[in-house]
Amino acid sequence: RVTQSTRNTRSLSRTNTLKPPATTSYKTPMNKVTPPNTYGVVTPKCKPNTPQILLRRPKNGEVALSMQGSPLYTASVVTENMANINIPLLDGRLLTLQPQRGLRVSQIPQFDPETLRQLETLRENLSKVCAATSVR
Numbered sequence: 001r002v003t004q005s006t007r008n009t010r011s012l013s014r015t016n017t018l019k020p021p022a023t024t025s026y027k028t029p030m031n032k033v034t035p036p037n038t039y040g041v042v043t044p045k046c047k048p049n050t051p052q053i054l055l056r057r058p059k060n061g062e063v064a065l066s067m068q069g070s071p072l073y074t075a076s077v078v079t080e081n082m083a084n085i086n087i088p089l090l091d092g093r094l095l096t097l098q099p100q101r102g103l104r105v106s107q108i109p110q111f112d113p114e115t116l117r118q119l120e121t122l123r124e125n126l127s128k129v130c131a132a133t134s135v136r
Contacts, residue, residue, distance in 0.1 A: 050102075055086075056093040085122070087115065 044067060057074075058064050064072040087095040089109060097103070111119065 055096050087111075087119070089115075 064074045066072055083099055085097040087097070089095055090112060095109065
């Protein structure tokens with residue numbers, strides 16, 4: 001009868017010493033603090049496939065980000081090739097009317113009397129511009 005020895009063979013004892021311990025003391029270096037120049041995940045507050053008519057100007061020090069997360073240059077002057085009308089609201093937002101279909105009456109906010117007067121004057125001016133250019 002062969003009895004089992006408690007002594008390990010050389011190959012077994014050698015591989016046991018080469019294995020790292022069950023809990024390694026090695027850790028991958030990682031910054032626990034997010035650098036101040038990176039932004040968190042941006043969750044849009046609007047549906048990206050619908051026209052946006054209610055906008056607001058960025059607050060002082062606020063950065064405007066695209067839907068992909070890249071910072072945008074914002075200017076007070078619109079430099080697009082599309083005609084639009086920006087109407088400032090009393091709460092700081094901006095109503096932007098663009099030449100696109102799909103404006104719903106439910107999206108139009110209440111205006112103060114001064115803004116309504118300005119809109120009437122603007123409508124008269126737009127009518128004159130359209131009439132003058134269609135005659136030519």
